[in-house]
Amino acid sequence: MQRNSGGAVEPLKIAFIGAGRLATNLAPALQAAGCELLEVWSRTRESASELAARLKCHAAWGHVGEATTEADVYIISVSDAALQEVVGALHKGRERALFAHTAGSMPLGLFAEAGHERGGVFYPMQTFSKQRAVDFSRLHFFIEATTTEDLRLLAQLASGLTAEEHIHEAGSAERRRLHLAAVFACNFANRCFALADDILQDAGLPFDAMLPLIQETVEKLNTLSPEDAQTGPAVRRDSNVIGMQRAMLLQRPDLLAVYDTLTRSIQQPHSTPKQDK
Amino acid sequence: MQRNSGGAVEPLKIAFIGAGRLATNLAPALQAAGCELLEVWSRTRESASELAARLKCHAAWGHVGEATTEADVYIISVSDAALQEVVGALHKGRERALFAHTAGSMPLGLFAEAGHERGGVFYPMQTFSKQRAVDFSRLHFFIEATTTEDLRLLAQLASGLTAEEHIHEAGSAERRRLHLAAVFACNFANRCFALADDILQDAGLPFDAMLPLIQETVEKLNTLSPEDAQTGPAVRRDSNVIGMQRAMLLQRPDLLAVYDTLTRSIQQPHSTPKQDK
Numbered sequence: 001m002q003r004n005s006g007g008a009v010e011p012l013k014i015a016f017i018g019a020g021r022l023a024t025n026l027a028p029a030l031q032a033a034g035c036e037l038l039e040v041w042s043r044t045r046e047s048a049s050e051l052a053a054r055l056k057c058h059a060a061w062g063h064v065g066e067a068t069t070e071a072d073v074y075i076i077s078v079s080d081a082a083l084q085e086v087v088g089a090l091h092k093g094r095e096r097a098l099f100a101h102t103a104g105s106m107p108l109g110l111f112a113e114a115g116h117e118r119g120g121v122f123y124p125m126q127t128f129s130k131q132r133a134v135d136f137s138r139l140h141f142f143i144e145a146t147t148t149e150d151l152r153l154l155a156q157l158a159s160g161l162t163a164e165e166h167i168h169e170a171g172s173a174e175r176r177r178l179h180l181a182a183v184f185a186c187n188f189a190n191r192c193f194a195l196a197d198d199i200l201q202d203a204g205l206p207f208d209a210m211l212p213l214i215q216e217t218v219e220k221l222n223t224l225s226p227e228d229a230q231t232g233p234a235v236r237r238d239s240n241v242i243g244m245q246r247a248m249l250l251q252r253p254d255l256l257a258v259y260d261t262l263t264r265s266i267q268q269p270h271s272t273p274k275q276d277k
Numbered sequence: 278m279q280r281n282s283g284g285a286v287e288p289l290k291i292a293f294i295g296a297g298r299l300a301t302n303l304a305p306a307l308q309a310a311g312c313e314l315l316e317v318w319s320r321t322r323e324s325a326s327e328l329a330a331r332l333k334c335h336a337a338w339g340h341v342g343e344a345t346t347e348a349d350v351y352i353i354s355v356s357d358a359a360l361q362e363v364v365g366a367l368h369k370g371r372e373r374a375l376f377a378h379t380a381g382s383m384p385l386g387l388f389a390e391a392g393h394e395r396g397g398v399f400y401p402m403q404t405f406s407k408q409r410a411v412d413f414s415r416l417h418f419f420i421e422a423t424t425t426e427d428l429r430l431l432a433q434l435a436s437g438l439t440a441e442e443h444i445h446e447a448g449s450a451e452r453r454r455l456h457l458a459a460v461f462a463c464n465f466a467n468r469c470f471a472l473a474d475d476i477l478q479d480a481g482l483p484f485d486a487m488l489p490l491i492q493e494t495v496e497k498l499n500t501l502s503p504e505d506a507q508t509g510p511a512v513r514r515d516s517n518v519i520g521m522q523r524a525m526l527l528q529r530p531d532l533l534a535v536y537d538t539l540t541r542s543i544q545q546p547h548s549t550p551k552q553d554k
Contacts, residue, residue, distance in 0.1 A: 080517060210402065215495060
């Protein structure tokens with residue numbers, strides 16, 4: 001929401017640049033929170049039209065210059081590789097609008113580099129799929145903007161989606177660090193699940209049997225720090241089991257490398273043994 | 278339950294050897310399913326008494342020979358290192374009872390080696406804490422026994438706790454493989470969570486912000502295989518982000534080793550890139 005000169009509240013007009021997994025989740029959530037979604041632009045007609053149809057708003061596609069010039073806020077959710085170019089091409093005719101990107105590892109400074117005055121970052125800590133609707137009310141947002149006023153504007157957008165205490169101001173260096181932590185917590189943890197699946201498939205054993213184990217591993221984090229929740233042969237320094245498991249992986253050097261690296265990581269000096277039985 | 282010669286059903290008398298995290302969860306669940314819990318034995322009086330008090334059954338402690346000789350089934354849940362010795366010391370006076378251990382990586386054959394005829398394994402795929410009650414109805418059990426009759430008996434015990442389709446017969450080699458998969462899915466994934474926590478603590482950023490991300494990463498597994506659910510810079514082969522993240526870890530060779538090993542694992546030939554935005 002933005003106050004106009006008369007003091008009345010006018011809804012912000014928002015355009016989405018990009019119609020990928022993040023936009024597919026964020027745009028409907030902002031609309032449900034009362035924002036006016038003006039347009040979705042995407043490189044391809046198909047993906048722009050698909051999301052725009054869901055939002056009952058205009059679709060634009062092709063060159064990013066085809067996007068509307070009427071929006072107050074452009075939320076730019078494209079690949080990191082395309083971001084700088086897209087921002088450069090959007091600037092003309094939209095000089096007074098706020099541009100905000102959603103990328104973990106891209107700096108705020110790229111807007112100024114493209115000659116655009118009003119820049120911001122609107123980074124939700126989540127992994128998005130097109131098929132699954134995310135519950136934004138539990139998410140944390142990390143926001144940043146060139147001006148205090150625009151920081152407030154992004155905080156207001158976020159407050160339509162999640163609790164005040166989940167909205168954090170974070171500079172580009174902090175956000176890069178958050179993104180790095182997310183790579184460990186999400187991408188690398190998921191790789192461990194995939195390797196477990198791999199080990200079981202080889203023997204025709206059901207991966208579904210792992211789901212309650214994985215869920216409990218995560219539910220423990222509501223009450224214990226992950227360091228305190230650590231169990232297993234590595235933290236117990238159970239060299240019999242470790243030796244047996246390494247022997248099982250001798251034919252799979254790819255898995256053995258992960259086994260040895262994570263076992264060593266768990267056994268670092270600050271790790272303390274836990275009882276496992 | 279066991280049929281006596283007259284055809285009436287007599288409850289099985291069960292003793293727990295060991296009062297650790299697994300016994301603390303399994304014993305009350307079996308009692309709630311209608312089993313008669315006769316006794317809990319533990320090395321220390323304190324832990325035996327604590328669990329026995331919860332179960333309102335007898336406690337024994339000290340040498341394992343002090344355990345009751347009256348049970349039909351002994352569920353032996355001690356450390357892998359102690360298991361062989363405990364089984365050896367229990368045999369005398371309990372020759373006709375069924376001994377079942379609960380360890381992922383210990384063979385069924387250890388009972389025969391100790392001269393004990395009726396051996397079995399009762400392996401629930403879960404990580405247990407003393408502080409958290411586990412919901413057994415979702416767990417998978419992997420069972421094994423020397424005789425068909427005892428296999429049926431262990432299946433009956435398990436069917437009091439979980440659905441029939443969650444009870445699997447698995448030999449010792451398969452069970453070792455399940456345990457290895459669990460190390461990846463639970464212990465190694467948890468280590469990735471701990472490293473994310475480490476990265477955030479260094480910068481005073483809140484680990485709680487990661488919880489919705491971690492929960493969504495796991496919830497995806499209900500509909501996608503972990504390989505299909507993989508996201509992030511590694512699977513996108515986003516060398517800009519990977520280079521920037523590696524640079525952030527140069528002062529932390531321990532974290533960099535994990536980063537490089539898991540990035541390589543994700544980028545193995547069979548991994549296919551996924552759209553992340």
